[in-house]
Amino acid sequence: MIGNITAGLYATGSLPTSYESITTVTVGSGGQASIDFTSLSSYSSTYKHLQIRAIVKTAFANAQDGLKIQMNGATGASYNYHYLGGNGSATYSGAGGASAQTFMQSESVAGATNANIFGVMVLDILDAFSTNKNKTLRTIGGVDNNGSGVVEMWSGLYLSTSATDSIKIYSFNGSNISEYSHFALYGIKD
Amino acid sequence: MPSTYEPIATNTLGSATGTITFSSIPSTFTDLILLANGNSSTLVDTYLRFNNDSTSGLYSTTRLYGNGSTAASDRPAGQTNQILAGDFSTSSNTITIIQINNYSNTTTNKTALIRANIANSIVFANVGLWRNNNAISTVSMSTSSGTFSIGSTFTLYGIKAA
Numbered sequence: 001m002i003g004n005i006t007a008g009l010y011a012t013g014s015l016p017t018s019y020e021s022i023t024t025v026t027v028g029s030g031g032q033a034s035i036d037f038t039s040l041s042s043y044s045s046t047y048k049h050l051q052i053r054a055i056v057k058t059a060f061a062n063a064q065d066g067l068k069i070q071m072n073g074a075t076g077a078s079y080n081y082h083y084l085g086g087n088g089s090a091t092y093s094g095a096g097g098a099s100a101q102t103f104m105q106s107e108s109v110a111g112a113t114n115a116n117i118f119g120v121m122v123l124d125i126l127d128a129f130s131t132n133k134n135k136t137l138r139t140i141g142g143v144d145n146n147g148s149g150v151v152e153m154w155s156g157l158y159l160s161t162s163a164t165d166s167i168k169i170y171s172f173n174g175s176n177i178s179e180y181s182h183f184a185l186y187g188i189k190d
Numbered sequence: 191m192p193s194t195y196e197p198i199a200t201n202t203l204g205s206a207t208g209t210i211t212f213s214s215i216p217s218t219f220t221d222l223i224l225l226a227n228g229n230s231s232t233l234v235d236t237y238l239r240f241n242n243d244s245t246s247g248l249y250s251t252t253r254l255y256g257n258g259s260t261a262a263s264d265r266p267a268g269q270t271n272q273i274l275a276g277d278f279s280t281s282s283n284t285i286t287i288i289q290i291n292n293y294s295n296t297t298t299n300k301t302a303l304i305r306a307n308i309a310n311s312i313v314f315a316n317v318g319l320w321r322n323n324n325a326i327s328t329v330s331m332s333t334s335s336g337t338f339s340i341g342s343t344f345t346l347y348g349i350k351a352a
Contacts, residue, residue, distance in 0.1 A: 019195035021352035024220075053221055053349065055292045055301070086254030086263025086315070108317075116299045116323060120291050142252065142303055142317025149252040149265070151303075151317040180297050184220060184351035186194070 018189045020047075025183045031059055031176030034168050035183045041165040044129035047187030050164065051125070055118040056109035057178040058171045063113045063145050066172030067121070071135060071158045073166060078159040085152035108141035108152045111175075118181065119143035128164040135164060194352075198222075200345040206231060206337035210344045211242075211330045217294035219348030224288040224329060228342020230278035235334040237272040238288065238302060238318060240326045246271045251318040257311060273318030276306025278333060284308050286331075293326040300326060 022043065025035050040050070058065040082095045085108075109119030121141035127133050135158040142151035167185075171177060198219075199212055215222070226236075239249075251274040254263045266274060278284045286306040293300060304316040331344065 019349075021194045021350060024351040053289075053291055053351075055298060057298075084254070086252065086261075088252045088263055088265035091254060091261045091263050114299075116297070116321070117319065118292075118298045118301060120289065120301045120303045120317065122289060122291075122303065140303060140305065140315060142301070142315075144250045144252045144265075144301065144317045144319035146250045146319055146321060147265075149250070149317060149319075151252050151254050151263075151315050153315060180295070182220075182292050182295075182351075184349075186349070186351075 020187050022185045022187050024185070027177050027179055027181040029179050031178045033176055034170035035177060037167045037185050039165065040167070041129065041163050043187055044163050046189070047129070048190045049124065049126050049188040050128040051186045051188060052123040052183055053186070054121045054181070054183045056121060056181045057118045058109060058111060058173070058175040059178055060111040060171060060173045060175040062111045063148050064143060064150060065109050065111045065175060067109055068170050068172055069137070069156070070168040071164060071166065072160065072162055074158070074160060080157040081154055083152055083154040085150050087150045088148065108143055108150050110143045110145065114145050117143065117145055125164060131161055131163055134159050134161060194350040196348050198346045198348045200343065202343045203228070203338055203340050206340055208337045209330055209332040210338065211328060212346045213328045215327050215329065215346070217325055218350065219294070220292060220351040221349040222290040222293045222326070222329065223347040223349065224331065225345045225347065226286040226331060226342070227283060228278070229280055229283060229339040230333055231336035231339060232280060234278050234336050236275040236278050236286065237332045237334065238275045239272050239330045240300060240320050241324060241328050242330065243320070243322065244271045248321045249273050249319065251316055253314060253316045255312055255314045273302055273320065274316060275304050275331060276314045276316065277308055277312060278338065279308045279311065282308050282310040290326065296323050296325055298323060
């Protein structure tokens, strides 16, 4: 059939190593309250940007939940965000400022109502280790629950020029992050 | 650190076709990214299927899109045997980026995150669900009618987590 190709045309291992895996968290039985990437400043001379790729589900009783993101343990009013989303029938947009403990609240991960459905998120932190710039993040995420769901894009600001040392991700509704949720942290070089 | 973002296979069309299929995808990566860049013989919707499964009721798509004057969101009820990936156009190159995270696990349904652009007409952000726990070994992208044009490129990348 025209256009049908079998994977494996490329030999692996011969490409530049500008995008590398740092660490992965796979949530085990019983779930866990948060995903914590720590001691990241040790990578400040190795990578320029960070990316987190995830599938996420929480124990929240409703069909959808969101995620909060906190950096360097900062819990003061040092975060801002904007978002754009669609829920299958309407579009919406909003913003928040001087937000404590909340960097982004993406309502785009699955809650407990559909056992096997997980939301998907890709989060980029550009110039994560700069000591001259406030930290800017962006996410695209979504979940389709077969009859409900959202797809959203967020931008976020952490008002600090400190190099990123830790990232905490936790449920918007305080629920545990569920078993099989998977968060992979990658570093991107210059 | 190991290199982890690698091209698995690519196809630059030498003849027009309505369906691109990547088969025998190894399970050794964590995520897949399908990058499509090209044109089509007419303005078309594009569809995504996994493992050649065309069963009605197993797919659903939530879309967010804007055409330069209005933004909208929908979940097309008639599209339950494939994910809606976006559009392809005759006049302006379409770029579609499809992220399929944790494609090879056997414990969750599979969700694709899609960004598609036709620069002169529309931009999409879609999330699509395939209600099946099987590992994905085949990814197909097709047109609603007509064909992808000669020269269109489709590249499948794999990302491997530590």
